[in-house]
Amino acid sequence: MAIELHIPEPSPKQQTFMENKAKYICFGGARGGGKSWAVRVNAVITALRYPGIRVCIIRKTYPELLANHVRPLKEMLPPKIATYNKSEKIFTFANGSTISLMYCAREEDLDHAQGIEFEEIDLDEATQHTEGVFQKLSACLRSTKGYPLHLRLTCNPGGPGHAWVKRLFIDKKFKDEEKPEDYAFIQSLVDDNRALMKAQPEYKAQLEALPSKLRRAWLHGEWNLFEGQFFEEFVDNPNPLRTNTHVIEAFDPPKSWKRYRSYDFGYSRPFSCAWWCVDHDGRMYRILELYGCTDTPNEGVKWTADEQFARIAQIEREHPWLSGHKVEGVADPAIWAADGGVSIAQTAARHGVFFSPGDNKRIPGWMQCHYRLRFDENGLPMMYVFDCCKAFIRTIPLLIYDDHMPEDLDTKGEDHVADEWRYMCMLNPMAPPQQKEKKPMPYDPLGVDWNAMRGRRNGNGIQIV
Numbered sequence: 025m026a027i028e029l030h031i032p033e034p035s036p037k038q039q040t041f042m043e044n045k046a047k048y049i050c051f052g053g054a055r056g057g058g059k060s061w062a063v064r065v066n067a068v069i070t071a072l073r074y075p076g077i078r079v080c081i082i083r084k085t086y087p088e089l090l091a092n093h094v095r096p097l098k099e100m101l102p103p104k105i106a107t108y109n110k111s112e113k114i115f116t117f118a119n120g121s122t123i124s125l126m127y128c129a130r131e132e133d134l135d136h137a138q139g140i141e142f143e144e145i146d147l148d149e150a151t152q153h154t155e156g157v158f159q160k161l162s163a164c165l166r167s168t169k170g171y172p173l174h175l176r177l178t179c180n181p182g183g184p185g186h187a188w189v190k191r192l193f194i195d196k197k198f199k200d201e202e203k204p205e206d207y208a209f210i211q212s213l214v215d216d217n218r219a220l221m222k223a224q225p226e227y228k229a230q231l232e233a234l235p236s237k238l239r240r241a242w243l244h245g246e247w248n249l250f251e252g253q254f255f256e257e258f259v260d261n262p263n264p265l266r267t268n269t270h271v272i273e274a275f276d277p278p279k280s281w282k283r284y285r286s287y288d289f290g291y292s293r294p295f296s297c298a299w300w301c302v303d304h305d306g307r308m309y310r311i312l313e314l315y316g317c318t319d320t321p322n323e324g325v326k327w328t329a330d331e332q333f334a335r336i337a338q339i340e341r342e343h344p345w346l347s348g349h350k351v352e353g354v355a356d357p358a359i360w361a362a363d364g365g366v367s368i369a370q371t372a373a374r375h376g377v378f379f380s381p382g383d384n385k386r387i388p389g390w391m392q393c394h395y396r397l398r399f400d401e402n403g404l405p406m407m408y409v410f411d412c413c414k415a416f417i418r419t420i421p422l423l424i425y426d427d428h429m430p431e432d433l434d435t436k437g438e439d440h441v442a443d444e445w446r447y448m449c450m451l452n453p454m455a456p457p458q459q460k461e462k463k464p465m466p467y468d469p470l471g472v473d474w475n476a477m478r479g480r481r482n483g484n485g486i487q488i489v
Contacts, residue, residue, distance in 0.1 A: 052245075067097075257398065262411060274311070281303050285379075
């Protein structure tokens with residue numbers, strides 16, 4: 025006797041997600057798009073379609089896994105179709121297919137998965153995870169049965185994995201070993217979730233009532249901003265007038281502008297060196313940078329201090345914007361620590377690269393960065409970034425607030441560029457920008473609403489009738 029399984033009809037976007045043939049498929053980009061539902065239904069359909077196939081669904085924590093997948097799947101699947109093993113967290117189907125459910129709070133939690141093979145992996149809320157999690161799961165994507173291999177991701181903007189998801193699926197900036205045809209992105213907005221709109225029609229109105237930044241991220245799925253951004257004022261919108269943007273097209277700085285260098289040391293993590301000009305109004309321009317990062321975000325190139333400063337000295341000798349100029353340097357005070365050997369600052373000096381210790385106060389330093397980013401009434405900030413400074417443009421929008429220090433940023437992020445920028449701002453501190461007070465409008469008798477004034481008394485006790 026056949027057993028029927030009734031599944032609601034998916035939305036067109038959910039259908040596209042489930043039928044896409046790419047190896048890596050990312051679905052989502054906004055809240056309420058029906059992503060977890062699509063993951064569950066796709067897993068079941070795949071298990072029924074391919075006898076013996078191995079499917080895996082992953083969430084960050086066990087409570088999330090239980091609420092979003094274990095319980096709904098138990099309600100959805102009668103025992104005659106699939107049985108659930110609670111201790112192993114596996115649904116086993118009558119045709120031999122399995123759906124394994126895993127949680128991954130840290131990248132190290134996947135070390136035990138080495139050697140495990142799946143034909144279909146669903147990483148739900150992928151931006152909660154590092155790129156290392158994605159890579160380890162990709163290594164588990166194997167089959168000897170000839171079934172198609174897919175790693176499906178769902179996510180919203182923001183979180184620790186925002187950068188790598190955006191790079192692969194939104195910006196489509198691939199490394200040499202990555203094949204563009206392997207990656208597909210399907211945008212899903214709240215309007216695409218017909219079931220939610222029918223059951224909770226007010227949900228969209230709730231999103232529309234959010235502040236502008238949150239509304240653009242959660243309702244419209246914009247990837248250039250997200251909740252918790254530390255430098256949400258940063259704008260990358262170059263234009264000929266240089267208004268309401270921090271990123272501008274590079275130009276040859278006037279020779280009369282002073283040159284500066286800011287530096288943050290790194291080895292296994294990236295080092296960051298930047299060159300700046302300051303114009304006669306005190307406005308800063310980030311004109312060049314040398315960022316010691318591999319193709320993997322927040323992974324250092326492991327150059328020694330000698331290698332770093334040899335390259336920095338070469339740039340200052342040969343680059344036309346710097347050659348022949350006196351460059352004043354500022355750096356993290358930690359580079360003067362000798363610890364029984366030669367300090368990093370001494371190594372720099374041996375190459376003719378000199379620094380003064382930067383003011384390392386974090387909160388005042390971040391406030392100086394915020395002051396510099398603020399636009400005046402004409403849309404002009406007190407700092408610009410040349411469009412060739414890719415590390416600044418990439419990393420600054422990704423920094424988020426610390427959970428425990430609300431005025432500080434989260435140091436687990438890729439903050440090396442931000443640190444040397446902070447030293448530079450503290451070298452040339454500015455007063456908080458003053459907001460111009462609006463002058464009160466003069467009394468205008470023709471602008472008075474006389475009907476509204478009827479029945480009221482003026483200061484001399486005269487009643488208006």
